[in-house]
Amino acid sequence: MDLQLKGKKAIVTGGSEGIGKSITLALAQEGVDVAICARRKGPLEDTAKEIAENTGQKIIPITADLTETEQANSFIEESVRSLEGVDILVNNAGAATGGVLEYLSDEQWEDALQLKFFGYVRCTRAVIPHLKKQGGGRVVNLIGNDGVKHSYWEIAPGAANAAGQNLTISLAGQYGKDNISFVAVNPGPVRTERWTGLVNGMSRDMKISYEEADQLAPRSIPLGRIAETLEVANLVTYLASPLAHFVNGTMIEIDGGQQKPMMDAFRDG
Numbered sequence: 658m659d660l661q662l663k664g665k666k667a668i669v670t671g672g673s674e675g676i677g678k679s680i681t682l683a684l685a686q687e688g689v690d691v692a693i694c695a696r697r698k699g700p701l702e703d704t705a706k707e708i709a710e711n712t713g714q715k716i717i718p719i720t721a722d723l724t725e726t727e728q729a730n731s732f733i734e735e736s737v738r739s740l741e742g743v744d745i746l747v748n749n750a751g752a753a754t755g756g757v758l759e760y761l762s763d764e765q766w767e768d769a770l771q772l773k774f775f776g777y778v779r780c781t782r783a784v785i786p787h788l789k790k791q792g793g794g795r796v797v798n799l800i801g802n803d804g805v806k807h808s809y810w811e812i813a814p815g816a817a818n819a820a821g822q823n824l825t826i827s828l829a830g831q832y833g834k835d836n837i838s839f840v841a842v843n844p845g846p847v848r849t850e851r852w853t854g855l856v857n858g859m860s861r862d863m864k865i866s867y868e869e870a871d872q873l874a875p876r877s878i879p880l881g882r883i884a885e886t887l888e889v890a891n892l893v894t895y896l897a898s899p900l901a902h903f904v905n906g907t908m909i910e911i912d913g914g915q916q917k918p919m920m921d922a923f924r925d926g
Contacts, residue, residue, distance in 0.1 A: 671750030793836025829906030845912025
């Protein structure tokens with residue numbers, strides 16, 4: 658199937674590793690030039706070089722901390738200038754700390770919102786004038802199923818994700834008249850560089866072994882495993898394409914049918 662993406666220009670936040678790296682690769686394989694950002698310069702430049710060499714597309718690495726409004730604005734402006742336009746924004750940067758209520762500090766709650774939610778707000782706000790100027794575009798927000806499938810260990814990520822989901826649906830209603838469509842993609846557990854840290858955190862807070870914690874997510878998913886980054890990237894690439902332009906103001910879960918209450922039940926039982 659031709660996704661009609663060849664020649665398009667995309668911006669992907671958090672593009673140096675994990676889901677963001679796979680999204681960048683999948684878009685580039687469809688003929689898209691991509692600007693990516695991350696806070697660490699080395700891994701960012703390594704990823705850009707690797708994907709550019711493997712696909713022949715222009716991959717532009719721009720170091721930026723999206724918790725800072727000025728840096729977020731500069732990242733979008735430099736991306737649009739270097740790409741000579743923009744058709745797609747994929748908000749992906751950021752992750753919130755898991756934990757139970759009694760162990761989460763005010764700073765951790767604030768951090769949960771600062772990048773995962775406000776980073777999306779900043780980049781979207783900065784890119785909207787460019788999309789309107791060229792007659793439309795697409796914003797795909799990588800959020801997470803914690804916002805709709807609740808688990809007490811994921812209370813802070815769930816709050817940040819619920820805010821992001823509300824933002825996506827609200828902006829779809831506001832900017833549809835400008836031919837700019839929005840969609841939220843809600844992954845469940847994904848095998849990324851972060852997975853070991855997440856399992857360690859669950860083990861610590863739930864007072865169970867690492868092995869037991871590592872099995873909580875797979876046991877809550879009917880398919881019996883967590884997702885791979887490329888599975889998420891393939892969905893995002895389709896949703897970013899003109900073929901999916903009428904998919905607007907909705908949330909799409911990619912979590913293997915995960916049942917979050919079962920995670921808590923397994924842990925308690």
